[in-house]
Amino acid sequence: MKFNTKTIHGGQHHDPSTGAVMPAVFQTSTYVQESPGKPIGEYEYSRAANPTRTALENALASIENGAKGLAFSSGLAATDCLLRSFKAGDEVIAMDDLYGGTYRMFTRIYKDSGIKFHFIDLTDLEKLQSLINPNTKLVWVETPTNPLMKLADIAEIAKITKQHNILFAVDNTFATPYLQKPLDLGADVVMHSATKYLGGHSDVIAGALIIKDAQLAEQLHFQQFATGATLGPMDSFLVLRGIKTLHLRMQRHCENGEKIAAYLSNHPKISTVYFPGLESHPFHEIAKKQMSGFGGMVSFKFKSGAKADAISFLEKLQVFTLAESLGGVESLANHPALMTHASIPEEKRKETGISDDLVRLSVGVEDIDDLIADLEQALK
Numbered sequence: 556m557k558f559n560t561k562t563i564h565g566g567q568h569h570d571p572s573t574g575a576v577m578p579a580v581f582q583t584s585t586y587v588q589e590s591p592g593k594p595i596g597e598y599e600y601s602r603a604a605n606p607t608r609t610a611l612e613n614a615l616a617s618i619e620n621g622a623k624g625l626a627f628s629s630g631l632a633a634t635d636c637l638l639r640s641f642k643a644g645d646e647v648i649a650m651d652d653l654y655g656g657t658y659r660m661f662t663r664i665y666k667d668s669g670i671k672f673h674f675i676d677l678t679d680l681e682k683l684q685s686l687i688n689p690n691t692k693l694v695w696v697e698t699p700t701n702p703l704m705k706l707a708d709i710a711e712i713a714k715i716t717k718q719h720n721i722l723f724a725v726d727n728t729f730a731t732p733y734l735q736k737p738l739d740l741g742a743d744v745v746m747h748s749a750t751k752y753l754g755g756h757s758d759v760i761a762g763a764l765i766i767k768d769a770q771l772a773e774q775l776h777f778q779q780f781a782t783g784a785t786l787g788p789m790d791s792f793l794v795l796r797g798i799k800t801l802h803l804r805m806q807r808h809c810e811n812g813e814k815i816a817a818y819l820s821n822h823p824k825i826s827t828v829y830f831p832g833l834e835s836h837p838f839h840e841i842a843k844k845q846m847s848g849f850g851g852m853v854s855f856k857f858k859s860g861a862k863a864d865a866i867s868f869l870e871k872l873q874v875f876t877l878a879e880s881l882g883g884v885e886s887l888a889n890h891p892a893l894m895t896h897a898s899i900p901e902e903k904r905k906e907t908g909i910s911d912d913l914v915r916l917s918v919g920v921e922d923i924d925d926l927i928a929d930l931e932q933a934l935k
């Protein structure tokens with residue numbers, strides 16, 4: 556089955572009892588047993604499994620080409636489930652330009668439990684090699700990164716992690732499997748904030764892990780069951796519905812993203828535009844190699860370098876909404892230093908390039924003429 560069919564049919568079945576085309580929202584916590592310990596069907600208690608969540612998890616496994624999908628109450632809950640696999644003394648190598656909440660979890664929760672984290676520029680594969688030792692258990696990559704659109708070469712990193720028997724996880728939130736399939740490129744686990752493009756309508760907080768190996772999947776399912784951050788049936792239904800139009804939305808996000816990146820690149824008030832589809836982008840070659848398009852996330856800085864210019868621009872937008880988050884049908888604008896990345900210490904932000912004049916756009920699927928007209932009036 557091709558991807559654009561999988562988003563609609565992958566892992567899905569009509570309901571045999573009613574013929575319903577979509578799964579019901581099984582708003583139930585428990586299931587009948589005919590005799591103690593003998594449920595009449597395959598379900599016992601909804602923390603372990605719920606049919607609506609199962610339908611979503613099957614769809615997730617299908618679109619990312621994994622053995623199993625697991626749906627969580629948020630993206631961070633998904634990351635947390637994976638991180639619980641490690642213990643004091645283990646070492647994790649992660650990219651230095653991570654989602655703020657991921658960085659906060661690693662440094663404020665797991666560091667205290669004795670896990671050692673190395674945050675490095677993962678485009679430097681020699682640096683990666685040099686840090687690997689027998690305690691290294693996980694390489695964590697986000698690509699493209701948020702908000703500077705750095706890329707890491709998934710296939711090249713997978714070669715190294717395989718050689719050393721290290722688990723390799725990729726946060727695929729920005730690219731989505733429409734554009735990039737980390738498991739096919741050699742990663743072991745894919746993580747999603749399904750809050751973003753998979754859900755696609757800014758109406759749900761949800762997360763996912765998709766695992767290539769069935770045995771590891773069982774281990775992680777046990778961890779999820781034992782700790783409890785599962786996704787409820789209504790939210791599972793919403794993400795499943797979102798996935799059915801993922802390919803259509805992504806196609807338009809990519810078209811609009813490309814046009815806006817080109818518009819901003821030619822604007823006299825803008826200095827740098829961060830978009831993997833631009834030939835001038837330092838990671839354009841890797842993007843072409845591992846992504847089938849460039850997505851709808853565009854960041855940029857002002858020639859003036861002034862925070863005031865960024866703020867005045869953001870206040871004037873009318874079609875773009877000033878809000879955190881991304882990946883919905885509506886266009887959003889964000890000031891990373893004051894909003895999504897405020898939890899990263901100022902010094903660290905400066906180091907990675909998240910300056911006060913940096914603006915991040917999540918380009919939606921509206922008419923491109925309205926989006927560009929809005930940018931034009933706000934830049935004036």
Ligand SMILES: *Cc1c(COP(=O)(O)O)cnc(C)c1O
Nearest residue numbers: 629630631654726728748750761
């Ligand atoms: C939003 C986001 C997360 C966290 O997901 P939540 O659903 O907000 O918990 C992780 N990674 C990336 C890249 C994100 O954009």
